[in-house]
Amino acid sequence: MSITVVGSVALDTVYTPFGQAQDALGGSASYFATAASLYDDVNLVGVVGEDFPQEHLSFLRTRSAGLGSLQVAPGKTFRWGGRYAPDMNTRETLYTELGVFAEFQPSLPVAYGRAEVVFLANIHPALQLDVLQQTEGGGAKLRALDTMNLWIETTHDALTEVLRKVDVVMIAEEEARQYADTPNLRTAARTILELGPKILVIKQGPYGSLLMGADGSYFVAPSYPIEEVRDPTGAGDAFAGGFLGYLATRLRSGHELAPADYQRGLVHGNILGSFACEDFSVGKLKEVTAADIAGRYQKCVSFTHFEAAWSAGKSTAATA
Amino acid sequence: MSITVVGSVALDTVYTPFGQAQDALGGSASYFATAASLYDDVNLVGVVGEDFPQEHLSFLRTRSAGLGSLQVAPGKTFRWGGRYAPDMNTRETLYTELGVFAEFQPSLPVAYGRAEVVFLANIHPALQLDVLQQTEGGGAKLRALDTMNLWIETTHDALTEVLRKVDVVMIAEEEARQYADTPNLRTAARTILELGPKILVIKQGPYGSLLMGADGSYFVAPSYPIEEVRDPTGAGDAFAGGFLGYLATRLRSGHELAPADYQRGLVHGNILGSFACEDFSVGKLKEVTAADIAGRYQKCVSFTHFEAAWSAGKSTAATA
Numbered sequence: 315m316s317i318t319v320v321g322s323v324a325l326d327t328v329y330t331p332f333g334q335a336q337d338a339l340g341g342s343a344s345y346f347a348t349a350a351s352l353y354d355d356v357n358l359v360g361v362v363g364e365d366f367p368q369e370h371l372s373f374l375r376t377r378s379a380g381l382g383s384l385q386v387a388p389g390k391t392f393r394w395g396g397r398y399a400p401d402m403n404t405r406e407t408l409y410t411e412l413g414v415f416a417e418f419q420p421s422l423p424v425a426y427g428r429a430e431v432v433f434l435a436n437i438h439p440a441l442q443l444d445v446l447q448q449t450e451g452g453g454a455k456l457r458a459l460d461t462m463n464l465w466i467e468t469t470h471d472a473l474t475e476v477l478r479k480v481d482v483v484m485i486a487e488e489e490a491r492q493y494a495d496t497p498n499l500r501t502a503a504r505t506i507l508e509l510g511p512k513i514l515v516i517k518q519g520p521y522g523s524l525l526m527g528a529d530g531s532y533f534v535a536p537s538y539p540i541e542e543v544r545d546p547t548g549a550g551d552a553f554a555g556g557f558l559g560y561l562a563t564r565l566r567s568g569h570e571l572a573p574a575d576y577q578r579g580l581v582h583g584n585i586l587g588s589f590a591c592e593d594f595s596v597g598k599l600k601e602v603t604a605a606d607i608a609g610r611y612q613k614c615v616s617f618t619h620f621e622a623a624w625s626a627g628k629s630t631a632a633t634a
Numbered sequence: 635m636s637i638t639v640v641g642s643v644a645l646d647t648v649y650t651p652f653g654q655a656q657d658a659l660g661g662s663a664s665y666f667a668t669a670a671s672l673y674d675d676v677n678l679v680g681v682v683g684e685d686f687p688q689e690h691l692s693f694l695r696t697r698s699a700g701l702g703s704l705q706v707a708p709g710k711t712f713r714w715g716g717r718y719a720p721d722m723n724t725r726e727t728l729y730t731e732l733g734v735f736a737e738f739q740p741s742l743p744v745a746y747g748r749a750e751v752v753f754l755a756n757i758h759p760a761l762q763l764d765v766l767q768q769t770e771g772g773g774a775k776l777r778a779l780d781t782m783n784l785w786i787e788t789t790h791d792a793l794t795e796v797l798r799k800v801d802v803v804m805i806a807e808e809e810a811r812q813y814a815d816t817p818n819l820r821t822a823a824r825t826i827l828e829l830g831p832k833i834l835v836i837k838q839g840p841y842g843s844l845l846m847g848a849d850g851s852y853f854v855a856p857s858y859p860i861e862e863v864r865d866p867t868g869a870g871d872a873f874a875g876g877f878l879g880y881l882a883t884r885l886r887s888g889h890e891l892a893p894a895d896y897q898r899g900l901v902h903g904n905i906l907g908s909f910a911c912e913d914f915s916v917g918k919l920k921e922v923t924a925a926d927i928a929g930r931y932q933k934c935v936s937f938t939h940f941e942a943a944w945s946a947g948k949s950t951a952a953t954a
Contacts, residue, residue, distance in 0.1 A: 401817040497721040500861060521841040522856070533937050534856035536842070541820060577940040615942045617853050620897040622935045 321435025349555025641755025669875025
């Protein structure tokens with residue numbers, strides 16, 4: 315029983331009002347694996363260059379069932395540099411050096427193709443599609459993907475093709491609107507769900523996340539409030555790790571996934587996203603324990619649940 | 635038992651991608667009274683010009699216990715014109731003609747000063763302070779205010795003075811940050827709460843609202859999702875009407891206000907705000923019934939509550 319993730323492993327240099335990190339462990343697959351491995355075994359499929367530091371390899375080894383598919387290729391590791399504005403809501407990309415990631419061709423060991431949960435992190439839709447084909451017949455029960463504005467703009471048709479083949483789509487609010495070319499989020503959601511996914515997760519950054527089902531269901535999980543956002547890089551991937559990680563535990567225990575599972579998964583996603591924001595790189599995430607998650611889960615209950623009984627109106631309100 | 639509101643009564647001309655309204659009933663006190671009167675009697679204190687249409691006066695009369703303090707002054711009614719961008723998140727003010735509102739000096743009948751709930755809608759802080767002084771000794775149990783960026787920029791000290799004297803502050807997220815001069819919302823909230831209010835309500839527009847208590851309490855109510863936002867004008871005032879209207883019913887039935895009351899109040903606020911957005915002016919709000927509110931209240935329960943029991947981690951998750 316396991317989760318297979320395909321995505322980037324990178325060295326990030328990040329500047330925020332709270333400090334900076336130089337060539338720190340980054341990339342969608344790194345954040346995802348660090349979070350999801352708190353719930354289930356993770357198979358990481360990615361590529362790094364020969365310059366990738368041994369300490370990061372060692373760390374990823376502790377968070378992956380095996381690194382059999384973390385290729386070490388001749389050349390340099392994917393590097394990204396960014397600087398966040400004082401309000402932390404916008405960031406400027408300083409450089410993107412794809413290195414060995416430019417030629418990344420994911421190749422899954424047979425065992426990885428058998429994972430119950432497959433997460434296609436934010437990579438070229440053609441690669442996402444290729445990975446999906448490698449898992450066909452493998453018994454995956456949940457196929458999820460993330461994407462970004464670059465692919466919406468440059469590879470719209472390929473993205474549409476892969477959207478048709480997954481169970482869960484996780485996408486930022488602005489990107490959902492951009493993909494569907496409408497300012498109306500509900501219209502955008504319907505456009506995506508009509509392609510075939512059962513579940514659409516809309517990521518709303520500091521506000522939390524929405525769950526919309528092809529069956530018309532709707533659920534909102536506000537973000538877990540933290541004192542200071544030190545570095546939001548990777549929060550979306552950590553969110554995916556919490557969400558899919560929790561769902562993997564439900565599948566592992568033999569449950570068919572029900573609406574209540576997706577709802578709790580969304581809360582786990584927000585919690586892991588909140589940990590990701592509290593330090594640079596995976597600094598905080600790697601120290602998180604199951605008890606930490608459980609503590610935040612109970613707080614999420616307390617700040618979202620209210621008394622369900624209420625009778626309305628001037629005439630009856632006095633008896634409420 | 636009643637709610638006294640002091641604010642603007644205006645004639646609005648609004649353009650949105652869905653249509654337009656010409657000289658329609660607007661103003662903070664109009665929206666607030668239309669919403670709050672679904673819960674309790676409302677005393678409206680405001681001013682209009684001799685050009686104010688009889689039909690609006692007649693309507694406001696149905697929503698106010700008395701219009702004893704809606705002054706009709708020689709001159710023109712406050713007029714505002716605005717145009718919303720296609721995404722409905724930004725708007726351009728086309729004109730602001732203060733008319734008789736420029737010389738507004740609220741004068742409360744003694745009976746209005748005895749209201750349990752006093753709402754100082756978005757007007758000059760000096761006027762808000764003057765109204766507070768008129769209610770002193772009158773037995774008000776809950777004094778709340780709203781404000782806007784104009785007063786933060788031009789009358790910061792007067793605003794601070796009135797913030798020190800109210801129980802509840804209702805403010806938009808960006809304005810809280812602006813007032814406290816910090817991008818960190820929690821820091822901004824603390825700055826405001828340290829002035830004296832017991833309760834701070836942060837309005838987050840399409841995302842919903844936050845409740846922060848001077849006691850450190852924290853609660854989030856995501857917005858009620860509507861199919862289409864036709865005109866968001868007045869949503870914040872309708873929100874205040876639902877929030878304070880519900881709290882008035884609790885006070886009326888002899889309760890001391892508890893955290894659970896404020897939480898449910900926040901949900902009512904979101905619901906009334908959602909109705910305000912569904913049509914121009916008070917078009918939808920004026921047709922809302924107690925049953926409509928109760929229906930949305932139950933939906934709010936369903937899309938925010940999730941199973942509270944969960945045990946964390948790889949080793950225990952399978953038993954969750």
